[in-house]
Amino acid sequence: MKGREPMASPDDLTGENAPLYAARKGVYPKKVDGAFRRFKWAVMGITLAIYYGTPWIRWDRGPYAPDQAVLVDLANRRFYMFQIEIWPHEFYYVAGLLIMAGIGLFLVTSAVGRAWCGYACPQTVWTDLFQHVDRLVDGDRNAQIRLANGPWTLEKVSKRTVKYLIYLTIAFWTGGAWIMYFADAPTLTVDFWTGQAAPIAYGTVAVLTATTFVLGGFMREQVCIYMCPWPRIQTAMMDEKSLLVTYKDWRGEPRGSVKKAQAHPGAFGDCIDCNQCVAVCPTGIDIREGPQIGCITCALCIDACDDVMGQIGRTRGLIDYCTLDDAAVEKAGGVGKPVMKTLLRPRTLIYFGIWCAIGAAMLFSLGQRTRLDLAVQHERSPLYVQLSDGHIRNNYTLKLRNMETRPRRVAVTVDGLAGAAVWTENGSRETATRRVEIALAPDSVTRVKLFVAAPGEGPARQDFTIATRGLDGDPRGDSDIIQFDRPEAGQ
Amino acid sequence: MADKKRIDEATGTSTVGHEWDGIEELDTPMPRWWLWTFYASIVWAAGYVVLYPAWPMLNSATQGVLGWTSRGALDREMEAQAARRAPINSAIAATALTDLPAKPELMQAAVQGGAAAFRVHCVQCHGAGGAGVKKLYPSLTDDDWLWGGDLASIEYTIAHGIRNPDHKATRTSQMPAFGRDGILDAAQIADVVSHVRVISGQEKPGAAAARGNTLFQANCAVCHGATGAGDRTVGAPKLTDAVWLYGGDRDSLTATIVQPRNGVMPRWAHRIDPVTVKMLATYVYSLGGGEKAAPQVATDEGQGADGQP
Numbered sequence: 001m002k003g004r005e006p007m008a009s010p011d012d013l014t015g016e017n018a019p020l021y022a023a024r025k026g027v028y029p030k031k032v033d034g035a036f037r038r039f040k041w042a043v044m045g046i047t048l049a050i051y052y053g054t055p056w057i058r059w060d061r062g063p064y065a066p067d068q069a070v071l072v073d074l075a076n077r078r079f080y081m082f083q084i085e086i087w088p089h090e091f092y093y094v095a096g097l098l099i100m101a102g103i104g105l106f107l108v109t110s111a112v113g114r115a116w117c118g119y120a121c122p123q124t125v126w127t128d129l130f131q132h133v134d135r136l137v138d139g140d141r142n143a144q145i146r147l148a149n150g151p152w153t154l155e156k157v158s159k160r161t162v163k164y165l166i167y168l169t170i171a172f173w174t175g176g177a178w179i180m181y182f183a184d185a186p187t188l189t190v191d192f193w194t195g196q197a198a199p200i201a202y203g204t205v206a207v208l209t210a211t212t213f214v215l216g217g218f219m220r221e222q223v224c225i226y227m228c229p230w231p232r233i234q235t236a237m238m239d240e241k242s243l244l245v246t247y248k249d250w251r252g253e254p255r256g257s258v259k260k261a262q263a264h265p266g267a268f269g270d271c272i273d274c275n276q277c278v279a280v281c282p283t284g285i286d287i288r289e290g291p292q293i294g295c296i297t298c299a300l301c302i303d304a305c306d307d308v309m310g311q312i313g314r315t316r317g318l319i320d321y322c323t324l325d326d327a328a329v330e331k332a333g334g335v336g337k338p339v340m341k342t343l344l345r346p347r348t349l350i351y352f353g354i355w356c357a358i359g360a361a362m363l364f365s366l367g368q369r370t371r372l373d374l375a376v377q378h379e380r381s382p383l384y385v386q387l388s389d390g391h392i393r394n395n396y397t398l399k400l401r402n403m404e405t406r407p408r409r410v411a412v413t414v415d416g417l418a419g420a421a422v423w424t425e426n427g428s429r430e431t432a433t434r435r436v437e438i439a440l441a442p443d444s445v446t447r448v449k450l451f452v453a454a455p456g457e458g459p460a461r462q463d464f465t466i467a468t469r470g471l472d473g474d475p476r477g478d479s480d481i482i483q484f485d486r487p488e489a490g491q
Numbered sequence: 492m493a494d495k496k497r498i499d500e501a502t503g504t505s506t507v508g509h510e511w512d513g514i515e516e517l518d519t520p521m522p523r524w525w526l527w528t529f530y531a532s533i534v535w536a537a538g539y540v541v542l543y544p545a546w547p548m549l550n551s552a553t554q555g556v557l558g559w560t561s562r563g564a565l566d567r568e569m570e571a572q573a574a575r576r577a578p579i580n581s582a583i584a585a586t587a588l589t590d591l592p593a594k595p596e597l598m599q600a601a602v603q604g605g606a607a608a609f610r611v612h613c614v615q616c617h618g619a620g621g622a623g624v625k626k627l628y629p630s631l632t633d634d635d636w637l638w639g640g641d642l643a644s645i646e647y648t649i650a651h652g653i654r655n656p657d658h659k660a661t662r663t664s665q666m667p668a669f670g671r672d673g674i675l676d677a678a679q680i681a682d683v684v685s686h687v688r689v690i691s692g693q694e695k696p697g698a699a700a701a702r703g704n705t706l707f708q709a710n711c712a713v714c715h716g717a718t719g720a721g722d723r724t725v726g727a728p729k730l731t732d733a734v735w736l737y738g739g740d741r742d743s744l745t746a747t748i749v750q751p752r753n754g755v756m757p758r759w760a761h762r763i764d765p766v767t768v769k770m771l772a773t774y775v776y777s778l779g780g781g782e783k784a785a786p787q788v789a790t791d792e793g794q795g796a797d798g799q800p
Contacts, residue, residue, distance in 0.1 A: 022520035219524065226522055382622030385779060388635045388732030390692075395632070395779060425777060429634070451779055456733070 026148055027221060027284035029131055030141035030276070034303025043119045044128060052173070055180030061085075064442035065405040072182050078443070084366065085443075087403060089373075096362045100355055107351035109234050111343050112243045112321075117231065118298035123223050124282075126174070126216035130167060131282060137163040141279055167217040168209070175208030221283035224296055231293050239324075241345060245297045246322035247277070247288040250331040258312055270318050276308050277301035277319055287319060372410060373401040374468045374478040376450075384485045386456075392486045393453040400448060400468060402440035409471045412436050412450065417464035417484055420454045429453060437471065452484065460488045580604075584766045588642050591773055592783075598773060605774025608767045612759065621778045626737050628754070632778040635734040637726045638662050640782040644723075646772035652758025653726065661758060664725040669710065670749025679706055684744045690719045690731050691739060 057069035059082055066073065071080040079086040079094070086093055108115050117124060137159055138144045147156055179201045180188060191197040192205075215223055224231060238244070249269075256268030271288070278286050280301060285294040287301045305319040326336030379395035387393050402408050413435045414420045421432035425448075432453070440446050450466070462484045469477030496508040499517055507518045539545065543555040579600045583591070591598045609621070616628040623630030629637065638648050648662060655661040669675045675683065679702075686703030688694040708717060714727035721729035728736065736754075737747050759768055775781075 021523050021526045023523045222522055222524065226525070379620065381618060381620035382630060382632055385630065385632045386734050387633060388729065388734050390733040393633075393779060428783065449777075 024222060025284060026145070027282065028134070028141045028144040028148070029282045029284075029300070030279040030304075031135055032276075032280040032300050032304045032307070034300075034306060036299035036303050040119060040128065040298065040300070044125050047120060047122075047125055048129075052177045055177065055185040062405050064407075066184060068184055070181060071184075074182060085403065085405075087401065089401075090369070093362060093366070096358055100358050100362075103351055103355045103358070106237060107348060107355060109237045110239065110242055110351060111348045112297075113238055113245075114231065114234050114295070114297040117224065117234070117296035121230075121296075123215065123228070124296060124298065126170075126212060127220045127282060129170065130216045130220075133163060133166050133170070137166065164217070167213055171209045171212035171216065172205070174212045175205040178208050179204050221294065221296075224283060225294055231296075235293070239347070241323050241325055241342060241347070243321045243323055243339075243342060244291055245287060245295060245299055245302065245319065246327055247271075247290070247319050248317070248322065248327070248330065249288065249290075252288070252318050270309070270314050272308070272312065274308055276304040280304040370476050370478055371403040372408070372468060372470055372474075372477050373403065374412075374466070374480055375399040375401075376466050376480040376482045378482055378485075384487065386487065387453060390456045391453045392456050392484075393451055394484050396450045396452060396466065396482065398448040398450050398466070398468075400438065400440055400446045402442065402444055402446065405443050407442050408440045410438055410440060410468050410477065411471055412438060412448075412466065412468045414452060415465040415467060417452070417454050417462065418458070420452055420464070422450055422452050424451070425449050454484060456486060458484075458486055460486050462486075576604075580766050583769060588646055588769055588772060591642070591769075601770045601773040602777045604767070605770035605772070605777075608763065608771050609774050612763065613771070616756075621775060623736075626743070629736050630734075631775050632780055633734055634780045634782075635729060635732055636723065636780065636782070637721075637728055637736075639723045640776075640780050642772055642776050642781070645775050645781075646768060648756070649768050649771050649775075650758060650760035653756040654753060655755070655758050658758055662726060664714070664727065665753055666714070666727075666751035667710075668750050670745075675706065675710065675748070680745055680748050683707055683711070683748060684741055687719065687730050687744055688739070688741070691733070692731075693739060 054070050055068065058067050059069035059080075060067055061080070065085070066080060068080065069082050071078075073080065077088045084093075105116060134144060138147050147159065150156060176192070179192075179197075183201075188197060188201065192201060219227075252269045252271030254268055255271040255273040256264075257272050261268045261272075277288065278284075278301075280303070281287070282298060282300065283294045283296055285292060287295060299321070302317075302319050302321070306316040309316045309318055321339075322330070322336065323342055326342070330336050375398070377397040377399070379397065383394070385393040385395070398412065400410065400412075402410075412422070414422050420434060421429065422434060422436055423429055423432040424436055424438070427436060429451070432451075436450070438446065438448055463481050464484055465479050465481050467477060467479035469475045495506070495510055496518075497506055498504070499506055499515070502517060505518045506515045509516060540553075541555070542557045543559055544552045545555065546553040579597070583597055583601050583604075586594065586597060591601055609617075610619075613621075617623055617631055618628070621631030623632075634640070636644070638644060638653070651658060651660045651662060653662045654665075655663075667674060669683075670677070670680055682699045682703035683706050684703070685694060685697065685699040686701075686707050689696050689700040689703075694700065707715075707719075711719075714725050715721055715730055716727075719730035721727045733739075735743070737743055737752055759771075763771075
C-alpha cells in the first residue's frame, strides 16, 4: 500500500464518482532541523531509553524478593517499582497513577494542545523512528517518492528488503523489551534464546513485533486519524486558550514568491508558497488549511518555515504555537499574551492542583501503609458451636499478609471478649490462652483457622477485636472488629 | 435522495444525500486497509465455520471438522486435573492416617480434598461445614463424639457407617424403646428425665430425680454409664454435657426415651475410594473437635471415669 499513487486525484473523491474506499496517500516527510526537531530527538532518546532499558536496572531487595527494579510479577501477583512493592489488594495505587495520567493529559492538552500526540505518544515516537529508517535507506523525500513510484528494479527490491529487515529488527526488539517487564530480564533473555521461555513470552513478542512492524512501518498516521480516540477527545478538551500549531494566515496571505513580492511590494504576504511545511509533515497535511484532526502538533513545520524565513530574511514565526484568542488579537493588529500567561491560567492551575493533590495523597498513604495486614472472616456454617462444657466456640479464618520480604513471627490476640481463649489447628483448647503466635513466610499470605471459645453466658451477638502485631521489633500491625455469636435465648 | 447529494464546501467532500432538519452527513471514504481487514474477517469466519461447530440445526449444530466440543474440553481439563493430583493422592495413600497431622503439606492437601468430597457426599445430612442439623444429624464441629473423634475412629465410622443392617463391621447399638414397648411407664420416664436433667446441670436435685437415679442405674447405666458419661464403643452419648443431639429439654428427652431415634449413617467404603475416605476423615478431624489421643472418655469432675469396657 505504501508508495502507491493515490487512487484518484482529490477532485475525483467527491460527487457522483466518490469511491467507497480511499487508498492511503503516501507520506514522505522531508528531513528538517530546528529547535523542535532537536526537542523531538531528545524526547525520542529518553522515552526509548526508558522503554528498552528499565527492565535491566537492578535493585537489591534481599534474598526473598526479585532484584529487578521494575517488575510486574503476574505469576506471584506482585508489582515492584524500585522501593515500592504493590500487592493486588493495593491496586488502587495503580488506579491512582492512571487517574494522575488522565489528569496529566487534561493538563497538558489544555495548556499546550496535543503535545502528547506530537512528542511522547509511542505511535509518534516509533513512526518517527521508522521514518528515519526510510531516510537512511531510501534517501530524503524526493528520493523516496521516486523510488516508490518507480518500477521494481533490483535496486528497489534490495532497498525494500534492507528497509523491512531493519523495520523487523526494531519491531522485534520492541516486542522483546516488553516481556522483560514481566520476568527477570537476564534469565528471560537466556530462556528466550534457548527455547526455555513460556509460550506466552514467544506469543507476546510475536504479536508486538507484528503490531510494531505494521503500525510503525505502514499504518503510521492512519492510526492517529482513524483508530485513535485520543485526538477526538482532545479536540473536546482544548479551548481558545490552548496552544496550537498555527499558520498565521493574516501574515502569510496572499502567498507569492520572493520574486513576485519584489515586483509588487505590499501585494503579497510573508508565505512564499515553498511548500516546505507540507514536505516535512509526518502526517502529510497542509497546516495552512487551519487546525485539523490530522495535525499532531509536532511543530516540525515551524522548524521548516522558520528556516525558510531566516534564509529570505523575513521575521520567523509565520507558523508558530499560538492560541485561538491570540490569533484573533494578532489578526486585529494587537500583540498576543506572553507564553507564561497563556500557560498559567485557572484551568491549568486547577488541573495541576488536582494532579499534585492525588500524587501527594498517594505518597502519604504509601508512607503510612502497614506491611502486616489482617483480614478476618467469621465462619458462617456453623455460626457457633456448642461445646460440651457449656462454652461456645466460633471459628474464624485469618488472612495474615506479611508484605515484608523477610520471615516474621507475629502474635494474634483477642480483646473485648470476656473469658475468651484462642487456638489454631496446631494448638488445642487445653493449652489455649488469649494469644497465639504464628510464623509467617516472607512476602506471602498465610491462612490460619482460629478457634475462639468463650463462656456461653453473654449476648447473642457481640463485637470483639482480633489484633496482630509483629514480635520482631516492629510492633506495627493491624486489627479487625468481628462478631462473636452465641445461640439465641431458648435455643 | 440522490438528487440532494452535493459537495460540502468546507471539506470538499460529497454528502450522502440525506438531510435531517438541516443536518447532513459527509460521505467520507473508508480507508482501504479497513476494507482489507473486513475481507480478512470474512475469510476467518469461513474457516471458523468449517472447523468448529457453527450452524444451528433442528436438534444440534454442525459439528465442525476439528470435532471440538465444550464437553470434550471439560473432560480434558478434568483429566489434566486428576493427573496433577495423582502424586499427592498417592502420597496420602502411602501415609498412615495417624501420621498425616505431622506432615503439614500432606495434611493440608488431604483436608482440602476431604472438604471437596464432603460437599458431595456429606452435606446433605451434616450440613455445610459439618454444622449438623438440630435434632436430626450431629454436628461434626464440636468436642462431643458419639463414636470417637480421633482420626482412626472417624475413618472407621465413615468407612463402615452406623447401623447398616447388611454390614457386619458397621457401628451399631440399639437403645430400647422404653416408652413404646412399655418397659417404663410415663411417671417413671418423667423421673428418669428429671435425673438426666440433674446430672446435666439443668435442674436442681429433688425426689423425682432421686427416683429417676434408681431407674437409671437399673435401665440406662449399662450403656450410658453410672454417672451418665456415655460409652463410645456403643455410641451411647454422654448425658452430662451441654451438647444434645436430639434436645435436652423435658419434652425432647421424654420423646427420646419413649421412642429412641437410633440414627443411621450410610457406609462409604464400598462407594468411594480409600484415599477419599482418608481425606474425609482428616477434614472432619480439622473442623475443631478432632481428638489427638486414642479414644478416651472425658471424666466428670470428682466422680471418676466410667472406664472403657
